[in-house]
Amino acid sequence: MAGRNHLYIPGPTNVPNEILNAMHVNMEDHRSPVFPKLLTPLLQDLKKIFKTETGQAFIFPATGTAGWEVALTNTLNPGDKVLIYRFGQFSHLWAELAKRLGFDVEIHQEVWGKGIPLDRMEARLKEDTNHEIKAVLATHNETATGVTSDIGGVRKALSAANHPALLFVDGVSSIASLDFRMDEWGVDGAISGSQKGFMMPAGGAFLAFSQKALAAVETSTYPRCFLDLKDQMNTNKDGYTPYTPALPILYGLRKALDLLQEEGLENVYARHHRLAEGVRKAVAAWGLTTCAQPGFASDTVTAIIVPTDKDARDVISTAFSRYDISLGAGLSELAGKAFRIGHVGDMNDVSMLGAIAGVEMAMLDNGFDFKPGVGVAAAIEYYRSTAN
Ligand code: PLP
Numbered sequence: 001m002a003g004r005n006h007l008y009i010p011g012p013t014n015v016p017n018e019i020l021n022a023m024h025v026n027m028e029d030h031r032s033p034v035f036p037k038l039l040t041p042l043l044q045d046l047k048k049i050f051k052t053e054t055g056q057a058f059i060f061p062a063t064g065t066a067g068w069e070v071a072l073t074n075t076l077n078p079g080d081k082v083l084i085y086r087f088g089q090f091s092h093l094w095a096e097l098a099k100r101l102g103f104d105v106e107i108h109q110e111v112w113g114k115g116i117p118l119d120r121m122e123a124r125l126k127e128d129t130n131h132e133i134k135a136v137l138a139t140h141n142e143t144a145t146g147v148t149s150d151i152g153g154v155r156k157a158l159s160a161a162n163h164p165a166l167l168f169v170d171g172v173s174s175i176a177s178l179d180f181r182m183d184e185w186g187v188d189g190a191i192s193g194s195q196k197g198f199m200m201p202a203g204g205a206f207l208a209f210s211q212k213a214l215a216a217v218e219t220s221t222y223p224r225c226f227l228d229l230k231d232q233m234n235t236n237k238d239g240y241t242p243y244t245p246a247l248p249i250l251y252g253l254r255k256a257l258d259l260l261q262e263e264g265l266e267n268v269y270a271r272h273h274r275l276a277e278g279v280r281k282a283v284a285a286w287g288l289t290t291c292a293q294p295g296f297a298s299d300t301v302t303a304i305i306v307p308t309d310k311d312a313r314d315v316i317s318t319a320f321s322r323y324d325i326s327l328g329a330g331l332s333e334l335a336g337k338a339f340r341i342g343h344v345g346d347m348n349d350v351s352m353l354g355a356i357a358g359v360e361m362a363m364l365d366n367g368f369d370f371k372p373g374v375g376v377a378a379a380i381e382y383y384r385s386t387a388n
């Protein structure tokens with residue numbers, strides 16, 4: 001098909017040409033005396049995205065899933081209890097990973113469409129007077145349902161309970177696109193990946209740990225090798241890595257950090273909010289609802305529920321085969337019931353209008369009942385009235 005496939009899945013996202021070009025490099029000697037000139041500033045600048053001055057940033061040639069594992073196996077001991085609220089496929093997968101690694105996982109099943117229930121979390125932490133819970137695992141942005149949780153509120157719940165558990169946050173689909181404040185919110189381990197807000201291909205797990213978490217690394221007896229933070233610390237301090245680095249990922253990250261700093265993080269967050277609002281206006285105009293309940297809507301992804309007599313998979317397949325746009329599928333419980341529009345990364349008004357128009361055509365082709373153009377019109381009005 002002429003033209004190009006338009007990627008509106010919530011990661012991997014579109015890679016800007018500047019980043020693609022920056023990644024197109026020949027290999028270099030990663031033990032040369034000049035290599036630290038690349039790595040050391042990267043690790044420093046990464047901290048600004050996490051908004052941490054006191055923490056330490058890390059880069060693994062891996063993905064977000066490895067980030068989950070790094071956090072748990074470097075700071076905890078085998079069999080330790082961890083607390084997780086599960087309200088979508090990614091919080092589910094993190095809980096499953098923790099179980100498979102042999103941790104004692106206390107799972108609280110929540111409604112898909114809402115986020116972490118702060119009051120109940122606080123009550124549970126207060127009840128844990130012996131401090132058996134060693135870590136709280138919080139999914140900041142549940143990509144499967146398009147739900148954002150209040151991480152500042154999670155820290156308040158821990159403080160109100162005077163609970164010493166480590167706070168680990170999955171920011172794979174939030175960091176570098178949604179407001180994230182590691183130091184202010186007292187996050188002990190923040191986990192992200194290259195293929196969403198960082199606008200890069202997959203293959204980089206970007207993490208940051210607090211001094212409290214790094215102290216826990218010293219006492220953790222969990223066996224680890226490839227994902228060992230100590231090996232990173234021992235080599236990163238001189239500007240090197242414990243094994244061969246994924247050089248294109250490092251060069252891509254350099255450009256991504258420059259682009260994010262150039263736009264300004266607050267502007268990046270505001271852009272994501274505005275683009276998401278336009279999508280939500282279109283959803284309302286179509287007479288549909290989002291999976292996210294009021295107060296939980298994500299600014300990086302919207303999961304749209306289809307009427308019960310429709311199958312969301314048909315919309316996704318028509319959109320792909322007829323209009324060359326890629327949408328996110330409904331995952332697990334939401335399979336067939338929802339499709340997702342990603343609005344994360346290198347997007348602007350017109351890219352979102354492309355997504356909305358393509359979705360609208362695919363829905364009309366599948367017999368959805370609304371007037372052609374209503375979603376696009378609602379988004380256009382919103383984008384025009386809020387344009388700079
Ligand atoms: N956490 C969230 C919120 C995600 O959206 C994803 C992937 O989409 C992951 C974790 C897993 O990351 P990866 O696929 O990079 O391993």
